[in-house]
Structure formats: C-alpha cells, structure tokens
Amino acid sequence: MHTLTPSLPQIAALIGEPARASMLTALMAGKALTATELALEADISSQTASSHLAKLLNAGLLQVLKQGRHKYFRLHSAEVAALLESLLNLSVSLTPLNVSTGPQDPALRFARVCYDHLAGELGVRLYAGLLTEGLITEQDTQASLTEKGVRFFEGKGCDVERLRRSKRPLCRACLDWSERRHHLAGSLGYWLLQDVMSKGWVTRQPDSRALLFSPSGKRALCKHYPLQTRAC
Amino acid sequence: MHTLTPSLPQIAALIGEPARASMLTALMAGKALTATELALEADISSQTASSHLAKLLNAGLLQVLKQGRHKYFRLHSAEVAALLESLLNLSVSLTPLNVSTGPQDPALRFARVCYDHLAGELGVRLYAGLLTEGLITEQDTQASLTEKGVRFFEGKGCDVERLRRSKRPLCRACLDWSERRHHLAGSLGYWLLQDVMSKGWVTRQPDSRALLFSPSGKRALCKHYPLQTRAC
DNA sequence: CTGATGCTTCGACGGCCATCGAACTATGCA
DNA sequence: TGCATAGTTCGATGGCCGTCGAAGCATCAG
Numbered sequence: 001m002h003t004l005t006p007s008l009p010q011i012a013a014l015i016g017e018p019a020r021a022s023m024l025t026a027l028m029a030g031k032a033l034t035a036t037e038l039a040l041e042a043d044i045s046s047q048t049a050s051s052h053l054a055k056l057l058n059a060g061l062l063q064v065l066k067q068g069r070h071k072y073f074r075l076h077s078a079e080v081a082a083l084l085e086s087l088l089n090l091s092v093s094l095t096p097l098n099v100s101t102g103p104q105d106p107a108l109r110f111a112r113v114c115y116d117h118l119a120g121e122l123g124v125r126l127y128a129g130l131l132t133e134g135l136i137t138e139q140d141t142q143a144s145l146t147e148k149g150v151r152f153f154e155g156k157g158c159d160v161e162r163l164r165r166s167k168r169p170l171c172r173a174c175l176d177w178s179e180r181r182h183h184l185a186g187s188l189g190y191w192l193l194q195d196v197m198s199k200g201w202v203t204r205q206p207d208s209r210a211l212l213f214s215p216s217g218k219r220a221l222c223k224h225y226p227l228q229t230r231a232c
Numbered sequence: 233m234h235t236l237t238p239s240l241p242q243i244a245a246l247i248g249e250p251a252r253a254s255m256l257t258a259l260m261a262g263k264a265l266t267a268t269e270l271a272l273e274a275d276i277s278s279q280t281a282s283s284h285l286a287k288l289l290n291a292g293l294l295q296v297l298k299q300g301r302h303k304y305f306r307l308h309s310a311e312v313a314a315l316l317e318s319l320l321n322l323s324v325s326l327t328p329l330n331v332s333t334g335p336q337d338p339a340l341r342f343a344r345v346c347y348d349h350l351a352g353e354l355g356v357r358l359y360a361g362l363l364t365e366g367l368i369t370e371q372d373t374q375a376s377l378t379e380k381g382v383r384f385f386e387g388k389g390c391d392v393e394r395l396r397r398s399k400r401p402l403c404r405a406c407l408d409w410s411e412r413r414h415h416l417a418g419s420l421g422y423w424l425l426q427d428v429m430s431k432g433w434v435t436r437q438p439d440s441r442a443l444l445f446s447p448s449g450k451r452a453l454c455k456h457y458p459l460q461t462r463a464c
Numbered sequence: 465c466t467g468a469t470g471c472t473t474c475g476a477c478g479g480c481c482a483t484c485g486a487a488c489t490a491t492g493c494a
Numbered sequence: 495t496g497c498a499t500a501g502t503t504c505g506a507t508g509g510c511c512g513t514c515g516a517a518g519c520a521t522c523a524g
Binding site: 249251276277279280283284300301302 | 511512513514515520521522
C-alpha cells in the first residue's frame with residue numbers, strides 16, 4: 001500500500017539505485033519474478049533485496065502476488081514500463097555510436113523479449129518489413145496500422161478491434177536497445193509475440209529475455225510475416 | 233561534452249536529486265534559463281547549482297549556450313522532455329485522488345505552458361472539444377488527427393504536412409498535471425500555442441509557466457477553437 | 465585600472481542510505 | 495513434528511554525495 005505520494009524526484013531516485021534498476025529492467029521482460037530471483041539478478045543479498053522491493057512496492061512501481069512461501073513481483077502498470085522504456089531509450093540515444101551497444105550475448109541480440117513484445121534483430125527486421133509492405137505507417141514514435149494492415153492481421157486471426165479497445169496503444173514504435181532501430185510495441189506487438197509463441201515457432205529461454213527460434217520456426221516466421229532482408 | 237556514457241540508473245539518479253529535478257522541471261517550460269535563475273528555482277547556492285549543472289551537462293541531459301558572462305541552459309532534446317513528462321505523469325497517476333493536485337496558483341491551474349504546448353484547464357477543455365467535434369481521435373496516449381481535423385487546422389493556416397514530417401509526433405495526448413485529463417501535445421500542440429500567442433490572445437507571464445489570457449483573447453479562442461464547456 | 469557580477473573550483477562537513485550479519489517468522493515437505 | 499527454504503526486521507558500518515564558505519577566473523561597465 002502506498003503510504004506517501006511519491007514525487008517526481010523520489011520516483012527517479014528509486015530507479016537511480018543500480019540494484020533497483022537491475023530488478024526493474026529484469027521485470028521489463030514481463031514475467032513475474034520472486035524476491036530471490038531478483039536478488040540474484042541484482043547481485044545483492046536477500047536482505048538488501050527485501051528492503052529495495054519494499055520501497056518499490058511502497059512507491060507503487062511494483063505489484064506483488066503471494067503464492068505459498070513465494071512472492072512474485074512484477075511491474076505495476078504499463079505506465080511504469082513506458083517510463084523505464086523511455087529511460088532506456090534515452091540512455092541508448094546518449095551513448096556515442098562508436099561503442100558497441102546492448103547485450104553481448106548473440107542470442108539476446110538476435111531475438112529477445114522487450115517487456116512483452118519481440119525485440120532484437122528479428123524484431124527490427126519485422127518492423128521494417130511491415131513498413132515497406134505498407135501495413136503500418138510511422139511518424140516518429142507513433143505508428144499506425146493501415147487499412148491493408150488491419151486486413152493482414154485479421155487474416156492471421158487477430159481481433160484488431162478488441163486490441164484497439166484495450167487501454168494500451170495499438171501500435172508503438174519502440175527503439176531497439178541493440179539495433180538502434182524501431183521494433184513493434186503496443187498491444188499489437190504483444191499479440192504478435194503471443195501468436196508466434198503459441199504456434200511453437202519460438203520458445204523462451206529460461207531465466208533470460210532471449211527467445212529461441214527453431215529452424216522450422218524461423219522459416220515459418222519468414223513465410224507468414226514480411227521480414228526485411230538482413231542486407232538493408 | 234560527454235565523458236562517460238550514462239547508463240539507465242545514472243540518468244535516473246541525476247533526476248532523482250530534488251534540486252536537479254527542480255531545475256529540469258523548470259526547464260520543461262521550454263525557455264532557456266541562466267545558472268542563477270536555476271539556482272533560485274531550486275533554492276540552492278550558486279556553487280551547488282554549478283556542480284549540478286555540470287553533471288547534467290556531462291550526462292547530455294542539458295544544452296548550454298554562452299552569451300557574454302551568462303550561460304543559458306535548456307533541455308538537450310525532446311527525448312529528455314518526454315522522459316520528464318512520463319515521470320511527471322507517473323507521479324501524478326500514483327498520487328491518490330483525495331489530495332489536491334498540481335499547483336495552487338489559480339493562474340497556473342487555468343492556463344500554463346507544458347514544455348512547449350498549452351496546459352491547464354484551458355488546454356484540457358480544448359483537447360476535449362477537439363475530441364467531441366471529431367477533429368482528433370484518441371486511443372490511450374495516442375491521438376491522431378482525423379481528415380476533418382486536417383481540414384480544420386489547415387483552414388487556420390497550419391501546414392499539417394510539414395508538421396508531420398518533423399521528428400516529433402504530430403499529436404500526443406499529454407496527461408495534465410492539475411486536471412488529470414489529457415491535453416494536446418506533439419508538434420500540433422506546439423503549433424497551436426505558437427498560433428494563439430502570435431495572434432496576441434495570450435501572453436506569457438515573466439518568470440513563470442503561467443499564460444495570461446486577455447478577455448478579448450479568451451473570447452477569440454472560444455470562437456475559433458471548439459472549447460468544451462466547463463460543466464463537463 | 466577598479467569595482468561588480470556570473471560562474472567555477474577546492475575543501476571540509478554532515479547526512480542519508482545501501483549493505484550485510486544475525487536473529488526471526490512463515491510456509492512447505494517428509 | 496522437525497528440517498529446509500523464502501522472506502523479513504534490526505542494528506552497525508561505511509561510503510557516497512549534496513551542501514556551502516572561501517577563493518579564484520572571466521566578463522562587462524565606467
């Protein structure tokens with residue numbers, strides 16, 4: 001429960017502590033994690049983690065779900081995720097271009113989860129393909145589904161109208177951490193990731209944001225979605 | 233110049249210090265301010281302010297412009313402003329509804345500048361009016377100009393296509409600090425404020441984010457733009 | 465040159481808070 | 495019932511950093 005109404009600098013200070021920032025970015029993957037998992041993620045003791053998590057809860061940045069002797073934490077709302085995302089984007093945009101960006105792990109660079117949608121090289125190529133096929137249009141960080149795009153996704157079994165009625169924006173362009181180009185976020189980005197996961201084309205690597213594509217899954221993705229070729 | 237590439241928690245920690253947060257939010261008004269003005273704003277000595285400003289500059293959050301013996305600071309980019317805005321929005325949305333929100337000054341509550349667009353009661357009523365007239369549509373924080381809206385604004389002398397080509401999004405719904413309802417942001421929001429200011433309907437109060445509408449200016453605004461009535 | 469103003473650097477002080485050991489409670493398993 | 499594990503509370507320690515006084519540059523006015 002929130003005891004004090006957190007002000008802007010208080011929220012920023014909470015995120016400004018490296019251990020807490022580690023936990024929060026770990027939760028960007030969208031999965032709920034336990035206190036010990038988060039302690040490992042941040043490389044701190046469980047006591048310290050407990051104190052941090054209490055503060056984040058108290059400020060309303062996290063939700064908690066008790067299950068037996070475990071406590072599962074997740075981000076409180078999409079607004080919190082959006083804040084973390086804009087922080088991440090800013091830190092990326094402030095980083096000089098000559099240093100290598102993002103994670104080193106090739107699997108992470110290739111395909112990973114960003115909060116709840118597809119990121120990495122594959123996410124960027126998919127977004128670019130949707131754009132060149134005229135299925136979405138872009139104006140800065142604001143993307144919209146075209147008429148053609150609506151027909152395309154409904155042909156894949158997506159209830160676009162239902163997504164549109166949800167609280168989150170339908171399409172958003174999210175700046176990719178490692179690629180520095182946009183990938184698809186928003187409720188449609190969420191639906192898309194769910195779709196390719198439900199079809200078994202991809203599986204989540206345990207304890208990581210990385211996504212593992214089977215060879216056949218990768219072929220299927222290329223066939224059913226317009227991926228831009230690597231070259232460009 | 234940026235010596236180190238600031239990471240996410242570093243950026244957050246910079247904003248998390250109350251004095252620095254004061255300076256940054258003061259700069260949200262869009263005007264460039266001198267070091268002493270910012271020191272006054274944050275209620276700290278000039279030495280301390282100098283140290284804070286050096287850190288913000290070094291992290292790439294601010295730009296500086298030397299003019300004689302003065303230094304004018306402003307936010308480095310629209311991305312920084314967007315980050316501050318999402319922080320502000322989150323702190324508003326986390327604040328319980330039973331406490332009075334936003335500034336006490338009635339002039340500030342009525343009309344003020346939010347970075348570079350119109351906020352306050354008038355901004356909220358204008359946004360609602362645009363919505364009910366079908367000039368814009370809204371899906372969560374994503375607003376778009378309708379065909380009718382394009383014709384409306386072009387009739388007012390706005391080059392919508394040019395705005396669309398700018399780096400910023402054309403329309404954005406920005407959660408109003410005092411009113412807790414949306415007002416119009418994005419490049420169109422910027423154009424609109426410039427328009428009403430160039431027409432002399434409103435003037436900026438010196439050293440404040442408040443906007444002063446003359447009686448005739450207010451009438452003109454009501455006549456030329458669809459303001460929602462106070463009641464709703 | 466002289467004085468005034470804007471801003472910076474240096475150094476010392478002080479407070480806040482992240483950290484972890486130790487001890488404790490709560491849940492699950494056999 | 496007893497042991498193991500998850501999580502919390504308390505207290506002591508230590509480090510980081512915001513703060514301002516004093517002194518030092520730079521710029522401008524005369």
